[in-house]
Amino acid sequence: EAQVTQNPRYLITVTGKKLTVTCSQNMNHEYMSWYRQDPGLGLRQIYYSMNVEVTDKGDVPEGYKVSRKEKRNFPLILESPSPNQTSLYFCASRKDNYNEQFFGPGTRLTVL
């Protein structure tokens, strides 16, 4: 089954404790992105990647890092999480620049 998977689905952590949210897709897609979803703000792009070793900032990259060492994986790293990073995070992938995005199920992160 074609899908985007994320782990964990739920995470509660404390300020400053480094964490990684994994994302994997099995569709051989070139493009991958991370979004955060906040009430009243819709979805905002954090980072995106056009291919292995090619990443760039989206609209709200502060406090986040990403890497793309393999085509299928695109982890999101919070080196020192803060409470304003409490949000619902989605990973997405697509074949190319004009096709639909496929979204993962989301990771709900709470930073205390």
Added chain:
Amino acid sequence: GNSVTQMEGPVTLSEEAFLTINCTYTATGYPSLFWYVQYPGEGLQLLLKATKADDKGSNKGFEATYRKETTSFHLEKGSVQVSDSAVYFCALNTGFQKLVFGTGTRLLVSP
């Protein structure tokens, strides 16, 4: 810049009522337009899309027509069901590296 404006929610309807969720956009170039749906506890799924002016996207009884003259892509359904309760997002893609999303409209359908 590129942006999408959706009507505020929630939209509350009775089963079998007619649905319209308004979406207007501002974009450079010739964007593709999308409606995504998010069911409770799930990620977003593509509902329908249109890639050029006057195209009509349709799926599961939902329709939306790409109106370049009014820069709109309103979502409609003739008869909603309880199972349509979800959050609906309008989005555009100008060919750069991201989708631009509206803020989402929650639909609540009661029996």
